[in-house]
Amino acid sequence: MQAIRDCSEVAVLVTPQSVERKWVIAEIGMASVLKKRIVPLLYHTSADDLLDLIRQNRAYHLNELELYLSDVASRMREQ
Amino acid sequence: MKQAEPNYDVFLSYSHRDRGLAELLVQTLQSRGVSIFQLDHLVPGDSIDDAIREQLVECAAVVLLATSNSVQSRNLAFEAGMAIAWSKPIYALYDGVTRDELPGFLSGYRIHPVSEAVKVAEAIKAARDPLAEVQVQTLSRLYGEQATAVDQLIVKPAELAKLTTRFQTETGSRIGGERVARELMRLRKAGQLPRVKRRANRA
Numbered sequence: 001m002q003a004i005r006d007c008s009e010v011a012v013l014v015t016p017q018s019v020e021r022k023w024v025i026a027e028i029g030m031a032s033v034l035k036k037r038i039v040p041l042l043y044h045t046s047a048d049d050l051l052d053l054i055r056q057n058r059a060y061h062l063n064e065l066e067l068y069l070s071d072v073a074s075r076m077r078e079q
Numbered sequence: 080m081k082q083a084e085p086n087y088d089v090f091l092s093y094s095h096r097d098r099g100l101a102e103l104l105v106q107t108l109q110s111r112g113v114s115i116f117q118l119d120h121l122v123p124g125d126s127i128d129d130a131i132r133e134q135l136v137e138c139a140a141v142v143l144l145a146t147s148n149s150v151q152s153r154n155l156a157f158e159a160g161m162a163i164a165w166s167k168p169i170y171a172l173y174d175g176v177t178r179d180e181l182p183g184f185l186s187g188y189r190i191h192p193v194s195e196a197v198k199v200a201e202a203i204k205a206a207r208d209p210l211a212e213v214q215v216q217t218l219s220r221l222y223g224e225q226a227t228a229v230d231q232l233i234v235k236p237a238e239l240a241k242l243t244t245r246f247q248t249e250t251g252s253r254i255g256g257e258r259v260a261r262e263l264m265r266l267r268k269a270g271q272l273p274r275v276k277r278r279a280n281r282a
Contacts (some may be wrong), residue, residue, distance in 0.1 A: 026160030
């Protein structure tokens with residue numbers, strides 16, 4: 001929990017299993033109430049399978065990891 | 080002039096399908112002098128608006144009504160996560176399910192059958208501990224010196240931790256960040272906090 005408090009954004013690995021895991025959803029609740037940016041990373045799932053809670057967020061497929069890391073780096077530079 | 084919402088002791092989360100049971104629970108808690116902010120579960124996809132966020136910060140405890148309608152729901156997990164993020168005392172009151180059916184992430188929290196609501200009300204009342212006047216004055220002064228607005232503090236844990244550490248050092252108390260934030264929300268509603276300029280949010 002402290003890690004979620006301390007970070008600037010939260011990446012959620014979304015797989016067919018994880019979308020139904022309650023602890024993952026609880027962590028999304030933690031991040032949401034702290035107004036953290038939540039970034040879905042999709043693995044064997046599509047944006048259609050995302051929780052409504054994070055459907056609006058920019059998602060990346062896991063094979064776009066380099067692009068995500070590059071985007072994170074530029075956001076960090078802006079802070 | 081818009082009237083400020085009152086301060087509530089409890090943030091109650093329940094499924095809309097349990098509205099009748101929730102109403103009975105509210106009556107029981109209120110009859111014991113505990114005030115309730117009711118959250119009929121957020122619709123998934125709804126953003127958490129500032130009013131809900133602030134009610135959560137202000138309350139002394141979060142009560143989750145756990146029933147067959149809610150234990151497997153995403154909403155209960157989501158709202159529990161909100162409470163966990165704020166280190167709130169969480170009470171899970173269950174009905175129509177067994178303790179073993181409750182989600183694992185609630186295992187470290189207080190779990191009671193709903194029939195023990197009176198006992199829970201007494202525990203929540205005991206936790207409403209008001210700060211001493213000198214502590215309130217110190218907190219108000221430190222808040223003014225740090226100059227981070229309350230609505231920023233509640234989403235910036237590092238800023239809140241800094242204020243809390245200074246407060247603990249000056250007062251010799253061990254009061255934590257959750258309690259400090261709760262008191263700041265109360266003082267703001269009562270118009271007893273110095274004004275600070277809201278910083279631009281770059282998040």
